[in-house]
Amino acid sequence: xxxxxxxxxxxxxxxxxxxxxxxxxxxxxxxxxxxxxxxxxxxxxxxxxxxxxxxxxxxxxxxxxxxxxxxxxxxxxxxxxxxxxxxxxxxxxxxxxxxxxxxxxxxxxxxxxxxxxxxxxxxxxxxxxxxxxxxxxxxxxxxxxxxxxxxxxxxxxxxxxxxxxxxxxxxxxxxxxxxxxxxxxxxxxxxxxxxxxxxxxxxxxxxxxxxxxxxxxxxxxxxxxxxxxxxxxxxxx
Amino acid sequence: xxxxxxxxxxxxxxxxxxxxxxxxxxxxxxxxxxxxxxxxxxxxxxxxxxxxxxxxxxxxxxxxxxxxxxxxxxxxxxxxxxxxxxxxxxxxxxxxxxxxxxxxxxxxxxxxxxxxxxxxxxxxxxxxxxxxxxxxxxxxxxxxxxxxxxxxxxxxxxxxxxxxxxxxxxxxxxxxxxxxxxxxxxxxxxxxxxxxxxxxxxxxxxxxxxxxxxxxxxxxxxxxxxxxxxxxxxxxxxxxxxxxxxxxxxxxxxxxxxxxxxxxxxxxxxxxxxxxxxxxxxxxxxxxxxxxxxxxxxxxxxxxxxxxxxxxxxxxxxxxxxxxxxxxxxxxxxxxxxxxxxxxxxxxxxxxxxxxxxxxxxxxxxxxxxxxxxxxxxxxxxxxxxxxxxxxxxxxxxxxxxxx
Numbered sequence: 116x117x118x119x120x121x122x123x124x125x126x127x128x129x130x131x132x133x134x135x136x137x138x139x140x141x142x143x144x145x146x147x148x149x150x151x152x153x154x155x156x157x158x159x160x161x162x163x164x165x166x167x168x169x170x171x172x173x174x175x176x177x178x179x180x181x182x183x184x185x186x187x188x189x190x191x192x193x194x195x196x197x198x199x200x201x202x203x204x205x206x207x208x209x210x211x212x213x214x215x216x217x218x219x220x221x222x223x224x225x226x227x228x229x230x231x232x233x234x235x236x237x238x239x240x241x242x243x244x245x246x247x248x249x250x251x252x253x254x255x256x257x258x259x260x261x262x263x264x265x266x267x268x269x270x271x272x273x274x275x276x277x278x279x280x281x282x283x284x285x286x287x288x289x290x291x292x293x294x295x296x297x298x299x300x301x302x303x304x305x306x307x308x309x310x311x312x313x314x315x316x317x318x319x320x321x322x323x324x325x326x327x328x329x330x331x332x333x334x335x336x337x338x339x340x341x342x343x344x345x346x347x348x349x350x351x352x
Numbered sequence: 353x354x355x356x357x358x359x360x361x362x363x364x365x366x367x368x369x370x371x372x373x374x375x376x377x378x379x380x381x382x383x384x385x386x387x388x389x390x391x392x393x394x395x396x397x398x399x400x401x402x403x404x405x406x407x408x409x410x411x412x413x414x415x416x417x418x419x420x421x422x423x424x425x426x427x428x429x430x431x432x433x434x435x436x437x438x439x440x441x442x443x444x445x446x447x448x449x450x451x452x453x454x455x456x457x458x459x460x461x462x463x464x465x466x467x468x469x470x471x472x473x474x475x476x477x478x479x480x481x482x483x484x485x486x487x488x489x490x491x492x493x494x495x496x497x498x499x500x501x502x503x504x505x506x507x508x509x510x511x512x513x514x515x516x517x518x519x520x521x522x523x524x525x526x527x528x529x530x531x532x533x534x535x536x537x538x539x540x541x542x543x544x545x546x547x548x549x550x551x552x553x554x555x556x557x558x559x560x561x562x563x564x565x566x567x568x569x570x571x572x573x574x575x576x577x578x579x580x581x582x583x584x585x586x587x588x589x590x591x592x593x594x595x596x597x598x599x600x601x602x603x604x605x606x607x608x609x610x611x612x613x614x615x616x617x618x619x620x621x622x623x624x625x626x627x628x629x630x631x632x633x634x635x636x637x638x639x640x641x642x643x644x645x646x647x648x649x650x651x652x653x654x655x656x657x658x659x660x661x662x663x664x665x666x667x668x669x670x671x672x673x674x675x676x677x678x679x680x681x682x683x684x685x686x687x688x689x690x691x692x693x694x695x696x697x698x699x700x701x702x703x704x705x706x707x708x709x710x711x712x713x714x715x716x717x718x719x720x721x722x723x724x725x726x727x728x729x730x731x732x733x734x735x736x737x738x739x740x741x742x743x744x745x746x747x748x749x750x751x752x753x754x755x756x
Contacts, residue, residue, distance in 0.1 A: 160753050163753060164750045164753055167670065168749075169669075169670055169748070169749040169750040169752065169753065170748070170749075170750045189674065189675060190674045190675070190676075193669065193672055193673060193674040193675075193677075193749075194672065194674070196670060196671070196672050196749070197671065197672020197673075198672070202667075202670050202671065202752065204667070204752060204753060205753075206663075208663065208664075208667040208670075208752055210362070210664055210667070210668075211664075212361070212362035212365040212366060213358060213361065213362055214361075217358050217361060220358065221355075221358065221668065221671055222671040222672050224354045224355055224358065225354075225671065225672040225673055225674075225677065226672070227354065253365075269671070273672070281753050
């Protein structure tokens with residue numbers, strides 16, 4: 116599903132070269148929940164950006180859904196992101212001038228869906244994250260945890276194949292973090308592939324696969340077989 | 353285009369900057385349209401034909417200081433000298449110069465009497481060479497005969513029996529049929545009859561700002577005056593060459609006067625409309641500057657908006673917006689702001705024009721001018737937002753994952 120082989124990413128300035136990723140190889144299969152940990156500057160975000168087609172890579176091979184993404188132009192990459200990838204950001208990245216309904220609507224409009232279908236999807240996903248009653252509220256009227264749940268609804272509304280989460284709990288307190296994590300686990304159990312970058316080892320352990328990036332390389336690969344997670348709606352709310 | 357509703361709602365939550373720019377656009381449109389309208393009015397005034405062969409005409413002043421000066425004889429000698437100078441087509445004595453700013457005016461009326469309405473008219477006292485000298489086109493009737501020319505002593509209130517009027521004056525006197533003016537007796541100084549024996553196409557009055565500038569009359573007079581003017585028409589292309597020759601010849605022919613103030617009709621026209629030209633240049637500068645400031649205002653607002661929303665733009669890109677969609681977002685946003693400004697500005701432009709029409713008796717604005725103004729404003733808005741929009745479109749989607 117996601118196949119990176121010997122991916123390198125070099126940031127070049129006039130004086131220095133920085134190798135953000137070196138011979139980075141990773142396979143992610145459909146339905147995986149992969150957590151990515153690593154120290155600051157290790158290349159986690161670069162990996163996530165490349166995986167999410169937010170950034171290009173310097174060398175190597177990257178197949179996403181069996182498509183060689185290095186051959187895509189900017190417009191095709193945008194379309195690919197819109198149709199197949201959902202993003203969850205550490206800072207939620209909701210658009211402050213739009214209410215929750217309109218925030219979830221943004222990627223759906225890029226998808227070109229008709230108004231009725233967009234409305235159904237928005238209401239369904241806001242309902243799924245427990246915020247249907249607040250769809251006319253602005254992001255600033257919500258708590259951090261609620262904002263992140265809106266961001267999750269936005270990411271899921273396009274029915275993506277992958278969900279890329281960049282420190283999704285980084286700006287949340289422990290209780291909110293657990294709630295969001297439970298939501299992600301629930302989403303994963305319903306079939307969406309998730310790659311989550313996190314600093315929190317406890318949360319990372321809850322993923323079905325755990326990888327660590329160090330100096331731009333996958334330094335550790337660990338598969339978690341069993342874990343007991345409560346994904347009931349009460350735990351999510 | 354599929355984001356219009358979202359753009360509008362987002363704009364409503366950031367109204368202040370948008371409204372200020374809209375008001376600036378409105379002000380620009382209001383001023384632009386009315387300034388261009390005023391420039392057009394002035395330009396049209398400047399383009400009116402004077403009726404003269406301007407390119408080949410010049411005039412001079414003949415100021416007499418000698419006490420034993422026989423003006424009647426000297427005038428006859430001067431005109432003979434001028435008319436016989438090689439290269440001169442014809443010459444006359446004239447009491448006033450068209451478009452010069454100074455001259456005589458009287459009232460003509462179709463019925464005699466103090467209580468009858470009269471139409472103002474510029475009076476040119478000339479002889480039977482006037483039509484040929486000035487290059488006028490006689491539409492109907494006839495020229496003065498040599499015998500019609502009278503010697504007008506200073507201070508007299510008597511008027512000759514014949515006149516030639518312009519077509520505009522004939523229309524003013526006989527609006528239903530200007531040609532019927534020919535042969536008619538009209539009245540000057542309320543009661544003195546004067547017969548219209550000819551109608552010329554055009555001869556402008558000395559005052560370009562007068563709304564009756566096209567209304568003039570010729571009367572067959574040669575004048576006794578210590579400061580007369582001679583109008584001289586030369587063969588094409590010989591005017592500048594002949595001006596100093598004639599000045600010298602006249603000065604030498606009679607030592608009892610000073611020849612001065614030589615000026616071409618082209619220069620007179622230029623001086624006459626110097627104010628118009630200056631105002632048009634000022635208005636052009638104002639319109640240009642205001643448009644430029646508005647353009648910069650749009651650029652500034654768009655750049656500020658983009659800098660403030662860099663991460664938001666990156667997020668939109670991450671969510672699937674293509675570069676063209678981001679560019680379209682800012683173009684549409686600007687279109688909305690411009691449209692608000694255009695709506696207010698159109699109302700302002702028409703309102704200001706109504707005020708100008710009522711206050712300064714200008715003609716109403718041509719709606720086409722408002723439409724052209726609107727098109728210009730949209731074009732300026734589009735050009736102004738292009739660079740910021742392109743800058744926004746080039747923001748990397750990777751910005752979305754930056755935490756700062």
